[in-house]
Amino acid sequence: MILKVFKEKSNKKYLNKLLSERHVNVNDSKVESLGVIINIDEIDDFELFKKLADYIKVRPNKLKIIAFSEKKKDDLNSWDLCFNPKDFGWKGTINNMELQSFLDTEFDVLISYYKKEILEIKMITACSKAKFKIGILQTDERLNDLILKTNLNQFDLFKAEVVKYLTILNKIN
Template identity: 70%
Template sequence: MILKGFKEKSIKKQMNKLLSEKQVNVTDTKLESLGIVFNLDEIEDFEQFRTLAEHLKVLPNKLKIIAFSKKPKDMLKSWDLCYSMVDFGWKGVIKNSELQTFLDTKFDALISFYEADVIELKLITAASKAKFKIGILQNDERLNDLIIKTNINEFDVFKAEIFKYLTILNKIKNE
């Protein structure tokens, strides 16, 4: 139990380092690729993220969705790309190559859709190489570039607000 606390503290230290090195890069490039990370313990309907991507005119091959759960992997049968605490090592080292590939992908935008204060989810958001990060209100506002203040069960409001702000920022393709 003590080691778990030390591990969490080392992950927090790594996350703070990543956030302090973060550089805001505002460009007017259109949204073509999208990464989504969500907490499977809070929400199980991942199809709504596919409809969100369609609404934002992101092609299915440019969309990557991953989930995180605190439950053991053998209990998770509904989601293929689900990661858990065992995929994270000391100092925030990623032990899973698929998760590392997701983090290294330079998405035009990353949507972090979770409310829970889970350090591993925050580390995924902080470590992502995405150009623009969008999320719902968190305790640490440094994680996202655009914060939509909504509850996790109000997905339609979240979807409408993202579309509105990305249109204002000229990031959605007009076709």
Template identity: 60%
Template sequence: MILKGLKEKSIKKNLNLILNSREVYSSNNKIESLGIILNADETNDFETLKTIAEILNVRPNKLKIIAFTTSKKEVTYSWNVCFNPKDFTWNGKINNIELQSFLDKEFDILISYYSEDVLELKYLTAASKAKFKVGIFQEDKRFNDLIIKTEFKNIQAFKTELLKYVTVLNKI
């Protein structure tokens, strides 16, 4: 129990350090790679999320989707990798090589598609080295460069708004 509190405090400390030192990229490079972070406890509608890559003209081999679940049990999906709180050490560091490689990849765009306030998901979004971050509504505006306020279940509205904004920003 003590380690759980220490772990949460460490993740929050690391999260604030990342957010306070975050640099915003300002380039007009076209979108070629896409990363998506989602909460497996909220949705596992992988096929609909894959269509986001199609509207952005991202090749399937340049798309990487990771899911996070608060369940401590190993959850496997046939489509990609799912992570859980056991992938974080007591001091808030990531101890999963696959998860760390996702965060180290410089995606042209990262979509954080979750609405629940889960500390680990916020940490994954902040720690990602993506050049442009997009998410649905969140209270802390430091996580994403673009926030699209839509209902979580309405992925179609999210895709429509995303396409509109990246077109205006000359990203596609």
């Protein structure tokens, strides 16, 4: 129990370090790759994101969706990549090769679609090497470059806003 508290404290310190060193570099390069992080405990319809990627003309092989769950889920037959707190070590270390591979991919856009404030999922967003990060309003506004204030059940509104702002920023046609 005590070790869990120390581990969480070390990960919070690592997250704050990452966010304080982050430099936002928004350019007008077109969106060709898309990464999506969702909390499967809040929303489990990943087809929504496949449709969004198709709408903004991201090819299926350039789309990668990962899910996070606070509890271990063994019944996820259709889901490839689902992570939980056990995949994280001390000082922000990642204990899962597939998750590390996702974090090392330089996506043109990363969508963080979760509402619940969970340290590990925030670390995934912060550690990602994505060029442009889009997310739902969180208490820590340093996580994302574009923050949309929508509810999780308002995906059509979220999709419309993403398309609108990516068009304004000249990232899609």
